[in-house]
């Protein structure tokens with residue numbers, strides 16, 4: 001039986017988790033402790049890197065202790081320590097990597113540097129039975145990509161955003177509408193109350209274009225223009241709800257169009273491939289999940305997304321990716337340098 005501690009500090013969650021390879025699905029998560037820094041960043045309408053780094057430093061030891069206590073495991077019983085090695089806000093990544101290295105050195109354990117995106121990419125193999133190869137739509141606050149996942153550490157990028165990530169478009173649109181941070185959940189909540197989701201005619205970016213790249217900055221601009229065309233003064237709730245729903249529909253429509261092209265490209269390379277995995281924070285959006293599931297049914301594909309709490313950043317995804325890497329013999333040296341940028 002293998003047991004791995006995973007540490008995640010690349011953005012605004014200080015998180016630690018212990019994972020084992022024994023058992024099935026989420027029963028393999030022995031603990032998963034996530035401390036969100038949202039309250040510290042909310043006044044600024046976004047993540048402030050210096051505040052994030054300091055807060056990770058203040059809390060990481062306690063969060064690791066909590067994860068170990070909850071799992072009922074001592075450091076000596078672990079097989080390895082994994083930490084997000086990038087990409088992300090470098091101050092936070094350094095805190096996580098240094099903590100993991102210190103534990104690894106003290107307890108003579110292997111250290112595994114995990115690519116944060118690989119954490120999102122492999123989470124479905126923890127929660128569901130998903131075999132390689134699969135098609136991955138990775139939609140988070142910092143990334144928006146479609147990849148063929150061939151194995152641990154084996155990725156082929158089919159498409160990416162040419163400007164904003166989708167989570168970023170959710171966050172920026174929410175900000176300009178006076179909704180809170182992070183924008184995704186606020187936009188989703190407002191959209192659920194809409195009476196006329198088709199009221200605002202917003203563009204579905206890249207729809208009809210060949211390939212499977214994305215673009216979301218034009219959609220964000222269209223939201224701003226639609227908001228500016230509303231009567232002056234504070235937004236009426238029904239206008240806000242309809243606008244959020246129209247935005248979500250346009251975003252989902254664009255994703256569907258891009259994914260259809262990606263499925264064709266994927267199937268040309270892997271005729272046996274039949275799974276689309278949706279991961280990253282935006283995969284928590286119910287409308288987007290439902291729309292993608294419907295599209296997959298028509299394309300003879302299966303859509304799999306992690307449970308909502310494992311879509312946004314957490315330690316379990318890093319521990320799991322670390323466990324997969326460990327089993328594949330991929331261990332890092334303690335000289336590993338944290339990477340602000342680290343494409344898959």
Ligand code: KG4
Nearest residue numbers: 140141142167182184281282284285312313
């Ligand atoms: O994966 P994640 O936690 O962090 C990154 O690696 O970026 O993703 C955070 C992003 C934010 O942009 C947030 O607004 C978005 O995921 N998000 C959502 C929802 N929940 C989080 N977007 C749409 N609908 C949601 N329910």
Ligand code: ZN
Nearest residue numbers: 140280281313
């Ligand atoms: Zn993430």
